Every structure is written in C-alpha cells, then in structure tokens.
Amino acid sequence: MQYISTRDKRKEFSAAEAIIQGLAPDGGLLTPAYLPRLPGHALEELASMSYQQRAVYVMNLFLEEYSVKELTGYAVKAYGPDKFDTDQVVPVRKVDGNTYALELWHGPTCAFKDLALQMLPHLLSGALEKTGAEKDACILVATSGDTGKGALEGFRDVPRTRILVFYPKDGVAAMQELQMRTQEGENVGVCAVAGNFDDAQTGVKRLFSDPELRAELDRRGYFFSSANSINWGRVLPQIVYYISAYCDLLRTEEIAAGDPLNVCVPTGNFGNILAAYYAKKMGVPIAKLICASNSNNVLTDFLTTGVYDRNRPFHTTISPSMDILISSNLERMLYALTKGEDAEVTGYMEQLSRTGRYEVSDTIKGRIRSLFAAGWCGEEETVDTIGRIYREKDYLLDPHTAVAFRVLEKYREETGDETKTLVASTASPFKFCDSVLTALGVADQAAGVEIMEQLSQVTGRPVPGPLAALKGKPIRFSGWTEKEQMAQRVLEMLG
Numbered sequence: 001m002q003y004i005s006t007r008d009k010r011k012e013f014s015a016a017e018a019i020i021q022g023l024a025p026d027g028g029l030l031t032p033a034y035l036p037r038l039p040g041h042a043l044e045e046l047a048s049m050s051y052q053q054r055a056v057y058v059m060n061l062f063l064e065e066y067s068v069k070e071l072t073g074y075a076v077k078a079y080g081p082d083k084f085d086t087d088q089v090v091p092v093r094k095v096d097g098n099t100y101a102l103e104l105w106h107g108p109t110c111a112f113k114d115l116a117l118q119m120l121p122h123l124l125s126g127a128l129e130k131t132g133a134e135k136d137a138c139i140l141v142a143t144s145g146d147t148g149k150g151a152l153e154g155f156r157d158v159p160r161t162r163i164l165v166f167y168p169k170d171g172v173a174a175m176q177e178l179q180m181r182t183q184e185g186e187n188v189g190v191c192a193v194a195g196n197f198d199d200a201q202t203g204v205k206r207l208f209s210d211p212e213l214r215a216e217l218d219r220r221g222y223f224f225s226s227a228n229s230i231n232w233g234r235v236l237p238q239i240v241y242y243i244s245a246y247c248d249l250l251r252t253e254e255i256a257a258g259d260p261l262n263v264c265v266p267t268g269n270f271g272n273i274l275a276a277y278y279a280k281k282m283g284v285p286i287a288k289l290i291c292a293s294n295s296n297n298v299l300t301d302f303l304t305t306g307v308y309d310r311n312r313p314f315h316t317t318i319s320p321s322m323d324i325l326i327s328s329n330l331e332r333m334l335y336a337l338t339k340g341e342d343a344e345v346t347g348y349m350e351q352l353s354r355t356g357r358y359e360v361s362d363t364i365k366g367r368i369r370s371l372f373a374a375g376w377c378g379e380e381e382t383v384d385t386i387g388r389i390y391r392e393k394d395y396l397l398d399p400h401t402a403v404a405f406r407v408l409e410k411y412r413e414e415t416g417d418e419t420k421t422l423v424a425s426t427a428s429p430f431k432f433c434d435s436v437l438t439a440l441g442v443a444d445q446a447a448g449v450e451i452m453e454q455l456s457q458v459t460g461r462p463v464p465g466p467l468a469a470l471k472g473k474p475i476r477f478s479g480w481t482e483k484e485q486m487a488q489r490v491l492e493m494l495g
C-alpha cells in the first residue's frame with residue numbers, strides 16, 4: 001500500500017515514510033492510495049478476537065512494510081493491561097434501547113487520544129529502522145490539553161525518540177497541567193509558554209523552521225518530527241475501534257451481521273469521524289455519520305451548506321478539545337469526496353488559506369448529504385444534557401461526549417431515524433469534574449485534586465486510576481519561558 005499527497009496523487013510514499021514525514025512536502029496530507037475492503041466474513045471472524053488482535057488485523061492491511069509479528073508486539077505494548085484498565089480496551093456500553101457509548105477513555109490519560117498516541121510511537125520507531133534513518137526523532141508538541149499528555153505518555157521511554165511539550169501558561173485546565181508537570185520518563189520534557197495557545201503553537205511552528213536550531217539538532221543526532229493528528233499513524237489506530245465496536249455489537253447480539261449502525265462523533269479536527277468514514281468505506285455497515293460540534297460550529301455549517309467559513313468568532317467552551325476553527329483532517333475527507341481530484345482539493349485549500357473560506361461543488365454537496373448529518377450544541381444545553389442523561393439513564397458524560405448525545409437527540413427528533421447509534425465517548429467525566437458537578441447541581445465544589453473524590457462520592461463511580469495517582473505525585477517540570485526563548489529551552493531539555 002502506497003500513500004499519496006491529497007494535493008498531488010502522483011507522488012507516492014511508503015507507509016514508513018508517511019509516518020516519519022507527518023505532512024507531505026507540498027503541504028497536503030498523506031493518505032492511502034486506496035482503501036482496502038474487509039473480506040466477506042472478516043467482521044464475524046474478528047468478533048471472537050481480542051482488541052489487540054483486531055488492531056493487528058486492520059493495521060496489517062495498511063502497513064506493508066511491517067510484519068504481523070512486529071505489529072503484534074506494538075499492539076500488546078500499546079493496549080496491554082498496564083495501559084488500559086479493561087481487557088476490552090474500548091468497551092461498548094448500552095445506554096438505552098438504541099444508543100451505545102464507545103468508551104475511548106480507559107487508557108493512561110483518560111481521553112481518546114490514547115488509542116492513537118499509544119500506537120504512533122511504536123510505528124514511528126519501527127519506521128526509523130525500516131528507512132535506515134540515522135538520526136533519532138525529537139517530537140515537538142504545542143498543546144491546549146489532551147494531546148500533550150497523550151503524546152508524553154505514548155512516547156515516554158520509547159527508543160530513538162525524545163518528546164518535548166509546550167503548553168500555554170494560562171490556557172490549560174488545572175488537571176491537564178498537573179498531568180503534564182508530573183510526567184514520568186527519561187526522554188520527556190515539558191515547558192509552559194507565557195501567553196495563550198496561539199503563542200505556544202506559533203512558537204512551535206517557528207522552531208520547526210528555524211535553520212540554526214535544526215542544524216544544532218542535527219549535530220546532536222536528532223531531527224524534528226510531529227505527533228499531531230494529521231499524521232497517518234494517528235488516524236489508522238482510530239479506524240480499528242470502529243471496526244471493533246461493530247464486532248462487539250455482533251458478539252453480544254445487539255445487532256446481526258449486516259445491520260446498519262449510525263455513528264455520532266464529537267468533532268474538532270475531524271480525525272475521529274474521518275476514521276469512522278474509512279471504516280464504513282472498508283465495509284463496516286455504518287449508515288449515517290453524525291458530526292457533533294460545540295458553539296464553534298464551523299463543521300455544522302460546512303456539512304449542511306457546503307460552505308466552509310472560518311471567519312467567525314472563536315468561542316472558549318467547556319469542551320475545549322473541540323474549540324477549533326480549522327479542522328485539518330477535513331482535507332482527507334475532501335480528497336475522498338472529490339474521488340481523488342487533487343487539483344480540486346488544492347484549490348479549496350488555497351482559498352481557505354487566502355480568504356478563510358471556500359464552497360464545494362454541487363456534486364460534493366450531494367455526496368456530503370448522503371453520508372453525513374451534522375448538528376451543534378451550546379454551553380447551557382451541554383450542561384443540561386450531562387444532568388439529564390445521568391438522571392434518566394444513569395450514565396455519566398463528560399462535556400465533549402454530552403455534545404454528541406445532544407446532537408444525536410436533535411437528529412432523531414428532526415429525522416425520525418431510530419437506527420441503532422454508536423456515540424464516541426471521548427473523555428472520562430473525571431477530567432472535567434467542575435462542569436460535571438455543576439451539571440449534577442453541586443455548586444459547592446472542592447479545590448485541586450480533591451474535586452475528583454467529590455465527584456466520585458456524588459456519583460458512586462471510582463476515580464480512574466491514572467487521575468487518582470496524580471495526588472501526591474512530585475512535580476518534575478515547573479519551568480516556563482517567554483516565547484522568544486523557546487529554542488534555548490529545546491536545547492536545554494535535549495541536554
């Protein structure tokens with residue numbers, strides 16, 4: 001299987017090259033040249049396998065240069081019992097007669113990014129061996145929260161990698177900051193940047209293209225690499241869990257082979273829902289893909305009107321991982337929707353960077369309509385949904401997942417489509433205790449890590465192990481920097 005750029009499909013790359021590069025040299029996204037079809041009885045066969053085996057089966061279809069033995073080693077390490085608190089890895093919970101939650105937050109950082117970021121480091125260090133790369137990878141991350149911690153946990157102590165994370169000093173949730181500052185591992189570094197997320201992100205982009213810094217890195221035996229969600233090595237592991245969820249529903253006889261299943265995904269960068277689309281194209285009987293947004297509803301507008309317009313106010317919400325106005329993985333979706341018209345995709349992307357806006361052709365609008373439904377949910381509605389679903393269904397939602405539940409309700413009211421639906425549950429409610437307690441009507445809230453125990457007492461649910469372990473953990477990283485000094489920090493952290 002070769003990989004091509006969404007902006008020029010004549011250029012081909014191997015899987016290992018795609019994973020090392022992250023982004024194509026022309027700025028496009030590296031995408032499989034075609035999508036493999038699952039053979040006829042694959043879903044029934046996979047239904048009796050473990051999650052790790054399912055991951056090996058699916059990834060093997062895309063990664064020619066990796067042997068089954070290698071992939072098995074990666075899957076065992078990435079999704080083993082020391083990383084995930086349940087053997088099922090991504091359990092499917094029945095919430096009511098036709099709604100199922102795919103719980104993607106049982107990993108080391110309690111958010112769905114773990115499924116990809118536990119696997120990516122192994123794929124990357126394997127790729128370094130395969131391509132004969134002489135230098136080691138220095139991964140730079142700018143984070144507004146979940147990605148930074150996910151990447152730190154994934155890359156910690158992985159051979160031939162270093163991982164350095166910059167986060168905005170005043171722009172992440174208290175729990176997220178604590179998770180990063182207490183990070184363990186010999187190859188990790190964490191530093192706050194004075195300013196907001198934009199300052200951190202712009203700073204990191206500057207580091208990537210700083211010729212002096214790159215030369216110094218080269219002398220020390222490293223090159224820069226990235227772990228952000230446009231890397232193919234992050235999308236691929238996400239396809240696995242949609243296939244796995246369908247298998248679990250077959251195994252528990254909630255559905256029969258061939259039954260349609262809708263999927264509803266709380267969306268930011270479009271990576272997670274794109275993976276569901278790929279699973280559908282590979283042969284999983286997914287019917288509608290329901291894209292849920294918070295008040296940053298640029299995708300709702302795009303999927304309903306065909307006009308993408310990022311020229312709008314940015315809202316800071318209680319579902320911060322969806323506060324995004326440029327959904328970078330949408331480019332892969334456009335490539336699929338145009339059926340590989342790379343020039344058309346390039347045109348849209350140029351308009352986006354020039355004017356912040358583009359409108360797709362009528363043909364594409366039609367294809368979008370048949371594949372997708374879209375909706376959004378405001379702040380008050382999100383809080384209300386957490387409280388209501390807890391009271392009525394005894395199921396506890398984090399704010400991101402609550403957005404998806406509310407959008408699904410509205411979709412069902414509008415269309416009358418009662419097809420069984422899988423909702424991607426992307427974070428543990430214990431990562432967002434303040435919003436969740438507010439939703440449950442608890443105004444008098446504990447400070448610091450104690451708030452997790454308070455939520456546990458109120459709901460009778462245990463605090464997830466990795467979050468409970470934060471209590472009393474020593475702070476390893478307390479430094480911060482002005483954004484002009486980030487290059488020096490990189491060199492200090494590299495040692």
Ligand SMILES: *Cc1c(COP(=O)(O)O)cnc(C)c1O
Nearest residue numbers: 267268269270271272321426427
């Ligand atoms: C990253 C994230 C999302 C958004 O996922 P995308 O793949 O960017 O669409 C949703 N919820 C949570 C909790 C996240 O961390």
